[in-house]
Every structure is written in structure tokens, then in C-alpha cells.
Amino acid sequence: MDAYARDGNPRKFDLGVGVYKDAQGLTPVLAAVKRAEQQLLEQQLSKTYVNGHGDVAYGQLLTRMVLGDDSPLLAASRAGATQTPGGTGALRLSGEFLRHCLPGRGIWLSDPTWPIHESIYAGVGLEVHHYPYVGADNRLNVEAMLACLEQIPQGDVILLHACCHNPTGFDLSHADWRRVLDVVKRRELLPLIDFAYQGFGDGLEEDAWAVRLFADQLPEMLVTSSCSKNFGLYRERTGALIVCASTESKLLDVRSQLASLARNLWSTPPDHGAAVVAQILGTPELKSLWADEVQTMRSRIAQLRRGLVEALERYGLDHRFGYIAEQRGMFSYTGLTPSEVQQLRERYSVYMVSNGRANVAGIDASRLDELAAAIAGVCR
Structure with a gap:
């Protein structure tokens, strides 16, 4: 730069x-953002703190956008979002959670991956490993990836890119995702899916396919979501860590830990970007625009x-x-x-x-x- x-x-x-x-x-x-901001300017009555998990409406609407309106996890109260300063904040919060609440688990990143993945997880003290993704011929190497995943210690964490892989742009096919899911099930790995570009691959619904497949087939997983790109809210730092748990009780346990960890990271998250997203997703006209x-x-x-x-x-x-x-x-x-x-x-x-x-x-x-x-x- x-x-x-x-x-x-x-x-x-x-x-x-x-x-x-x-x-x-x-x-x-974005025009939808401008209109939402104008509505907030006219309607918002306070600038007091939001709670530790952030704006409630934002969390609910974003989780629904990621998991789908008909997600059985939502019906069973098995999924919830903790608002974070951008997708990077969600990654950091996930790292703190893994380090403090699931000690001893290593995390596996694609080779290559977004460089900040490495620094965030190494920085919180996790043992960072890599699985092959793109080979020397600059082509996606699914077979090498799967062979490595088969050797990952049981219970370790695997970070996957939901779509629009950063930095390569190479995405897994639906058939590839099913094969990865099979290994994740058998090795009892914990998926951490980075979902930073929903809507920039094949569509808002299409890009969520793998996330929803894993949510439907697995008892637990983590998803980091970002509103920087698809809402154009880069400087507003708006994201979330979405937890999918095996039971409603387990979700409450995890969320209590996340609130405590977040308190020590940023106290409460910034509100404006999340309020804009909630206004857009909660208003049919703005959501369509x-x-x-x-x-x-x-x-x-x-x-x-x-x-x-x-x-x-x-x-x-x-x-x-x-x-x-x-x-x-x-x-x-x-x-x-x-x-x-x-x-x-x-x-x-x-x-x-x-x-x-x-x-x-x-x-x-x-x-x-x-x-x-x-x-x-x-x-x-």
C-alpha cells in the first residue's frame, strides 16, 4: 500500500x-445502507451500550441469513450469534474460546489461507497446522486435502472457507464438501467455517450451502460471519461468531463463556454497523434493494x-x-x-x-x- x-x-x-x-x-x-442510516437517524433514541452479545435483532437476523429461515437449529434454539468488531473480531473471539474452553486442541488451516488466520490463532496460543489446498500447479488439490484431514488428531479444529476462498478464489464443489463432511464426522473434528463473503460467490442462498449442510449433519460447529464486503461496511467493523450447539442448554453454556471472553476483549461491540444491518434485514423493502x-x-x-x-x-x-x-x-x-x-x-x-x-x-x-x-x- x-x-x-x-x-x-x-x-x-x-x-x-x-x-x-x-x-x-x-x-x-450501498443505497440500502444510506436509507437504513437515514431511518436510524430519525428513529434512534439512545447511544447507550449494547449488551455483551450485541444487538439482539442483528444477531437473530444474521443467524437466520446464514443458516436459513427454515433451519431446525433455530427452531430448537441451538444456534446463536455474538456480535463482534468485524469478521476478524469473530475469528479472535473463536480463538480465545478454543484456547480457554477447549484446551489442547490444535487448529488446521488451509495452505494457503488468509495470513491473519495464522497470526490470530498463533497469537492466542493455539497450535497451528496446515492442510494442503492449492498445489504447486495453482490448482485445487482436493485429494491431498482429504488425505491430510484423515490424519488430523481426533477432536482438533479445522478452519474451512465457506465460499470465495481467500486468497485463492478456488472453492470446493458440493461433492467435495460432502467428502470433507464425511471425514469431519469420522474424525470427530470441530469445524470452524469462515463466512466472510456471503453473496459474492454464486448468491446469498447458494453461498450458504456448505454451512447449512454442516449445520444439518453435525452436532456442533462455529461460524464467523462478516458484513464488511456484502454490506460494504468495511470501517464499521461488523461481524459475528455464530455457535451451533448440540442442545439449547449447551448453547447457553457456550454463550456465557463467549460473553465473558468478549468482555475482556472489547467490553461491548460497536453498534452502528449492526444497527444498519438489522434495519436492512428487518425491512423487506431495504432487504430487497x-x-x-x-x-x-x-x-x-x-x-x-x-x-x-x-x-x-x-x-x-x-x-x-x-x-x-x-x-x-x-x-x-x-x-x-x-x-x-x-x-x-x-x-x-x-x-x-x-x-x-x-x-x-x-x-x-x-x-x-x-x-x-x-x-x-x-x-x-
Whole structure:
């Protein structure tokens, strides 16, 4: 980010920062958010603290969005949300819970994964391990993943990305998810599903498929949810840790521990973003408007993926980079080497993470040919 800011080239590309950008290069405030904020401005009577689990309506509505309106867990009072400062806060709270309440359990992360996963869980004192996910050929390696999962000690925690895998963009198929679920059942592993991009893969309902499958088939699991991307509430830091327990009594036990842990982390969570989300999800007109806006963002990202591959075809590189169009979500493991990434920065002012991860959602659609030419310039 610093190097990009110092670069004086007016034609530079920022493909590093993980935010959605529209056709004007802006990260917009969604219309549904604007309307919800106006309603809150007129209706809100107090700025007093929310409780330790956050805004009640927010927690209920978000849990319903994640697990589905007809979820048997909701009917049986077996699921509940604790509001957190963003999805990152939910991850940290889950780490504290695992460390203090389930001592001795290791946690397994995909290789690669979002780097902060590693630092959060190592930072709270958990033993961090990795399972294969994307191989040296920059392709999803499900067989290697499953072979590793079969060796994980019984009872350990496995972190899975619900959709739009960060940083690779490669998602498991439904058949793959069922195979993972089978291993999780037999090894009695505890799934921790990071759900940061609901709506950015194939749709709001479609992206929740794996989460709901696991919730239906397993007695217990944890889900971290984020409203940063799909509501555009990046700076409002709005998320939740959703607990799915075997019984209502067990859920109450877990939630009492989470409230105590959260108290020592941030006392009570910030309210504004959660109030906005609750207003949107609880108002049919706003919810419909928001769903349309999520679809627009998702469609734009998919178009950018296809457009980049088509632009690379001119240089005979569509075969090498064809998987970019198959990936989901904001990020892509492009397959560019660290040397090629360095050359892109130095010769063409194209900035991305050194491992080749690019934020596709940050590409200017009018400059796809220019970006393709730069990539071709370092790949020949």
C-alpha cells in the first residue's frame, strides 16, 4: 500500500487492497445502507451500550441469513450469534474460546489461507497446522486435502472457507464438501467455517450451502460471519461468531463463556454497523434493494474475471490463466511468481501481493487490455 501510494505513475493499478470497487473506482456506500442510516437517524433514541452479545435483532437476523429461515437449529434454539468488531473480531473471539474452553486442541488451516488466520490463532496460543489446498500447479488439490484431514488428531479444529476462498478464489464443489463432511464426522473434528463473503460467490442462498449442510449433519460447529464486503461496511467493523450447539442448554453454556471472553476483549461491540444491518434485514423493502446491490457487485466481479481472461487470449495466455474465470469472489491466485509480480510493479506499476494474489474486484474494466499487456510483458 505504501509503495502504491508513493508511485507517481497516473496509470498505476491497485490490485492489493481487499475492497470492492465500482466502475468509477470507488468503494461505494450501498443505497440500502444510506436509507437504513437515514431511518436510524430519525428513529434512534439512545447511544447507550449494547449488551455483551450485541444487538439482539442483528444477531437473530444474521443467524437466520446464514443458516436459513427454515433451519431446525433455530427452531430448537441451538444456534446463536455474538456480535463482534468485524469478521476478524469473530475469528479472535473463536480463538480465545478454543484456547480457554477447549484446551489442547490444535487448529488446521488451509495452505494457503488468509495470513491473519495464522497470526490470530498463533497469537492466542493455539497450535497451528496446515492442510494442503492449492498445489504447486495453482490448482485445487482436493485429494491431498482429504488425505491430510484423515490424519488430523481426533477432536482438533479445522478452519474451512465457506465460499470465495481467500486468497485463492478456488472453492470446493458440493461433492467435495460432502467428502470433507464425511471425514469431519469420522474424525470427530470441530469445524470452524469462515463466512466472510456471503453473496459474492454464486448468491446469498447458494453461498450458504456448505454451512447449512454442516449445520444439518453435525452436532456442533462455529461460524464467523462478516458484513464488511456484502454490506460494504468495511470501517464499521461488523461481524459475528455464530455457535451451533448440540442442545439449547449447551448453547447457553457456550454463550456465557463467549460473553465473558468478549468482555475482556472489547467490553461491548460497536453498534452502528449492526444497527444498519438489522434495519436492512428487518425491512423487506431495504432487504430487497440490498440483495439487488449484492447481485450487482457479484456480477461485476464475474464479468471482470471473464474479461481479463479474454484480454489475455490475445497474447496466447488464456490457457495459463483460464482458471481466473472459474474462481469465485474478490480474490484470485493468479499463478504469477514473486519475480513476475515484482516486474509488474517495477515496469508497469501493477501492485498485488507478492504471492500473486490479486483483488479482481479492484480492476478497472476499461483497462483490462492494458493489464493483460502488462501481464504478457512479464510472462514471455
